[in-house]
């Protein structure tokens with residue numbers, strides 16, 4: 001049984017700690033789509049110890065806070081599904097009223113056409129955003 005999140009980072013590595021890492025996913029239409037990935041292969045959040053859960057959610061909250069500060073999104077979506085890859089990861093997704101699926105979940109059918117100009121403008125901000133995320137996580 002192979003696991004994509006054991007064999008690869010799972011996206012563009014933004015920051016790595018001893019227990020978890022932050023990657024930016026390559027999800028078409030959603031440039032500011034991050035995942036907090038637990039480094040060890042565990043399937044469920046409750047597989048973590050209480051201290052590990054606290055650490056994990058602190059990192060998720062720091063990522064959310066940076067997305068809010070840097071991007072002023074309409075909403076930040078947090079989700080832990082793992083149905084496709086049963087290796088613990090939290091999706092942290094900045095959502096905007098212009099995105100193709102808003103206000104539906106990113107996994108739902110689209111609500112409208114993609115906005116290439118808005119997506120490009122957001123993508124241009126990713127280097128600074130990634131740097132802010134690394135800074136926010138540097139002492140976690």
Ligand SMILES: [Zn+2]
Pocket residue numbers: 003004005006007040041042086087
């Ligand atoms: Zn795994």
